[in-house]
Amino acid sequence: MTATAAPRVTVAEDSVLLREGLCRLLAEAGFEVVAAVGDGEQLLQAVGADQPDIVVADVRMPPTHSDEGLRAALVIRARWPSVAVLVLSQYVEERYATDLLAGDTRGVGYLLKDRVADVDTFVDALHRVREGGTALDPEVVSQILARSRRSEPLAGLTPRERDVLALMAEGHSNAGIADELTVSEGAVEKHISGIFGKLDLPAADGGHRRVLAVLRYLEA
Template sequence: MRIVIAEDSVLLRAGLTRILIDAGEDIVATVGDAEELITVVARHQPDLAVVDVRMPPTNTDDGIRAALQIRERWPQVAILVLSQYVEERYATDLLARDTSSVGYLLKDRIADVSEFLGAVRRVGEGGTALDPEVVAQLLARSRRRDPLERLSPRETEVLALMAEGRTNPAIARQLVVSDKAVEKHVGNIFLKLDLPPATDDHRRVLAVLRWLEG
């Protein structure tokens, strides 16, 4: 495969390059920041880009944002993301549209060379390679959202209006139902979202936060 490596650590970049060359892969470019990554991908159109999440220029999420841009502009380029730890939002963004030709590994996993090479080849061939810890955290995140699925369609409508800051009487007018019906829906929402008895205002805030998280 023709591979581009984007990693700001000089030692790790050199190590990845040596591992992949020894395995018979063709390293067409290595870069140390996200802007260079976009440039070399545009120039070389590689089969695979190995990308660190946190890179210059800001050393925050530049690498993963570049990877998402590559997925958008050059969907034929496979992406293998490397990260120091699991960043759920970025993993979700990366997998949101298509799980083919994509991988997300923790850097600790690179220590097992055969496992790393297996992931590189699997992603390059159109498959998926997800670190077990990534899978575990994404599943945990999914379970945290389960309470929202307990809500009925009407309760979901009520919660959405609560999120807009509307009072119970305002919700009743919007849905053309009685105040008592809204109170019942709100009570059911608190129950289904596992919100313990407290002041109504406090529970409303917590319910809205659950809605926004979901």
Template sequence: MRVVLADDSVLLREGLARLLEEQGMEVVAQAGDAEDLLRKVGAHKPDVAVVDVRMPPTQTDEGLKAALELRERHPGVGVLVLSAYIEESSAMELLSDDASGIGYLLKDRVGDVDRFVEAVKRVAEGGSALDPEVVARLLGRRRREDPLDVLSPREREVLGLMAEGKSNHAIAETLVVTERAVEKHVTSIFSKLDLPPTVEDHRRVLAVLRFLGSGGGAAS
């Protein structure tokens, strides 16, 4: 698995590179700014780019803009965005079209090596990996702006865990219920959100986008 790292902190980049290489991944390039990131992804065609939201020269949203441009230029490259704190607008913009191959984690999660590595792998393989706190914030925002009353509280909980990228088995373990019960909830969610039968993973992404209010037209 080939990775490009982008962060203006050399210390953090080197730390992440060592961590990922110890897990058997190949860090093919590192970048300190958005322009360098775009250039190196174009040159190396990695499986995934790990990108800091805030990068030079303004330290605002250069990383996010670069991530969006990467999605447009290289749709086959997964993008895992790291942020020091939750920026709702950034997360919503990143997820506006398709959450497959997208991740958004708080930097604090990097300390949980297993979770971070799992997120990198999941995004590289085309899945999604959203920080639980980001999911909770976006779900709260969604309920404030346009409540989705068709879903029960348990179904919202299941969908939130789906947004984190968890499988039915992992959701069952988290909620301490049977996998069959989770399957029933997922089926009900698809039905209530009017998502037609298609590839299972694709429907999961559409369901997450529909619920977060960032991709309502994606399933039509």
């Protein structure tokens, strides 16, 4: 029986201590770290050379420590669409999440750095984006939800539909949402159907309706 190959990861983080900690954590979780770099330019070179399965990148890196990591992530999404990208940020910055989700929404994640300390959550997010899903930090979703309550596009959703949409945005499956809300999967499916209808997301959009619904948060 052939063993499943470990997911290959490139890490981009300018803090040496955090970079080494991420590499150790990933190795212990069963990933293969193929490169670990400290700035956006090195990240692009490493991805071009190694073609990893996943990139984990800090948003802010040298030389200006503004958005170099994010801009490198956007280039990776355009040049190598098969490479999943999970960006890490010290603070909630909704516009970065918006930029990251503006194109193809498959295989992309945005987490706060504090979330790395919750190893299970971090590893789950990595696997989710590698498999083509999305992973948005709950704090980002919470801020978007609070803002959306003052915005017209989502005004028609019920409180329970908002709860379901918030959990969808975090990347939970229907079963996961049912567990979080202590309801049946059938009830979750009805709520999601209601969300799609109220947000005018037709069946023709297929499975991407989940992500499109989250994008309505970001656009609100």
